[in-house]
Amino acid sequence: MTRRSTVNGIPALWTEGPEPYTAALVVGAGVCDETLRTAGVAHLVEHLVMAAMPRTTLETNAWVDDELTVFHATGPREAVDEWLGTLCRVVRDLPLERLEVEARVLEAEDGAAAPPALAFMAGARYGTDGVGALGRHGAPSRTLTRDHVRDFVARRYVSGNAVVISTGAPPEHADVRLPDGARPTRPEARESRLALPGYVADPPVPLASWLVERTPVAPVLLTLVIEALTRSLRHDQGLVYEVDGGSSPVDDATLLAVLWADGAEEGQVRVLESTVGVLRDLAASGPEPSELAHEQAVARQRLTDPRGTVDRLVVGAYRLLAGRPVRTAEEESTDVEAVTREDVARAAARALETLLLAGTRPVPGGIAGVPDRTDDEPPPVPEVTGRPWTRRLLSTAPRDLRVVIGESGMTQTAHGHRHGGSWADLRGVAQGPDFRALVFADGGQTTVWPGHLRNGAEAIAEIDRRAGVLAFEVDADWL
Template structure:
């Protein structure tokens, strides 16, 4: 692995067969946004790419939870031209194209994580940082222009960039980015949910999220053992699932999340969710076999020594440099895994299971599960309240109450401190105004989004006589958090 410096940007490269691949990374992504500015990094990426002419070689750009990258594969002179054009575009974005690119983003509709992992991160962290992964936000056409400018100035400069190459830097390579200091990385917001619990959401299959160190090779082996057990059981033995997948999410130095999720045959959601949890508890309480660990070590060796994975290795090393992380190369990982014992795998997984979040599809009505220590696994929710607070109370219109017994249970309370509502099942949702992260201004109403992965619909179609409630909200919430409904959202 080689290191160079071009125009103040570190360059990491290694020799691999095939055409030259380049990945220009910036240390920013969705986790650096707020609910109010959600999508701003993706908008910056689109604006930059919109300046490029038609190119007859592979090229792309993407935004993940933590990184924005611009990639291409081609002849050396093509790579040089592509990178120069991208850097030039980032220094002079075509802001006049915001309306068009916002529409493109709405049409694209892609997320930065699979839906199960995204929902789990939102449960863990709330409507902030990594927890923004499951939200759409106000809409691409509601991103403030100042947020676009601030994002470019803060993140898209030489001090926050790294270039990864699968060959030596080609002749004439330039990276004409403005200078800037290495971006100061504030600690990621603390998790709002740290104890194990189960949750329900509109997701295609069940999933499990575990807090751990991503460098812990015992935990890595545990995750692989669990995935293989689930594949053997849910797919090969029972025919309930096709795919078992896992995701590693960097949170900060020494902090990470690992998710494991399964797709599921229709009607078998509860059975697969219970299987996932029971296998996780078994791994937390019983050591894996030596044969299982040997199989996972061999799989790791095959992957890490395959020359076709060299491009992944150089990209991983570049990302670690970008975030100031200690890089573990393939040889080091294999050496560390060789020393891991079955007892260490169980211990690492048992510690992570104390933070486990189990997510199940909406079709699963009730779960009765136990933690590894034998205590009941509780159901989680966005609010711990069991009753509405004192304040001005609003009910559905009289006709709605007359037609529906469920509507008669619904209540809304708005007071000087915040807003709460009771849904048709009697569950309480809400938050103080100090936790509001966004307010959609609707005709005759407001939609409040809170920090704790929760919302309050102050809507005229749900509640009657909202004039006083709206006045209270407008006086309490900063104007910067308010926005009109997106014109790009489907209606009717």
């Protein structure tokens, strides 16, 4: 039974769990709360906090994902409570003198808050904000400043945006507290201009993604597809070793589901064809009753396993932060067992409508009727009125190269295609040694090379002026 309480103004969830005692601070601060300019700040804050914690014999750790940061400790009750109190003191007075060191550690770690497959699909399907941030190549960690960290912590590390969880009565330590504050609004994801269903070339392994309602049918559908592909592609054909998947929320009603597989490159098309085939079969007639019953039984076993107590408390904390009902393990099991074959069929039909496949190489003929959109040009952006810059006479750039910068935005035309966006939608400007890359909210990127323009230095100066605090320095290999 999950119980609710408060700890010095912070909501708390707890249940009597197996020994030893575990407690954690769950904060609604993840990659989806970052901007292109502040990419990596959630992870940097976690590093700064943990670097300042004293040595302990407790089992401790912390992690950051798409929507949460979690700090946890396991051991004797009194020592765990003291550790959480110390952690909250550190949060209130971060060791910002360590910022440069920890930023270098982040770059050395090169860690990601989401599986690469999920990050790729989020970036392909969405712009820079919300879930799209998982797949964005943003500012390098070394360009983060103390002000970026202070602002992120001031908005996110507040009592209304955190939950204390524990496998026993919650801590009573006076220092387990955060500044008062309400949960801030999370940036909304904006769909990219990629037409769906479709296929794109880039990742080293075959991927598939689709949208599904945030209901119990979402994990059931994903698991049914994974199981069917594992039987066919591994056990029957020997094409892959593993098929796996994951998901991330897009908004209050929708999840992005992603599936990936390993195996040789020459088998990628067959893997993706099989994925489409499984989804079509499920959309046509739903799963076999025995398959659905099996997945429901597995879900009940997982949800009621006492070894998953802490994980379920983290899920409960996430739901509480998102304003969703906190469900018991029994309630969640009952919800999954209520999923019908018709529910799965409807979810599979929507998956086919929103399907995006990906693999290493272009497939001009498409895959199982899903067209290859690798070389599709996005719709042209509206023309901007302003000062034009044209191609230098001695340049290898396209002859129609033209950059226009005005009060409302900028555009660049090359090879007959016009790209760019409005200043209101500008999310970042990468300042390279000989280029400027402007990134807009829909994920579009326009790279301006001043060396190809007449009076190109003046164009760069105007872009930098417009960029303001959104600008960040990068190396030549950032592109």
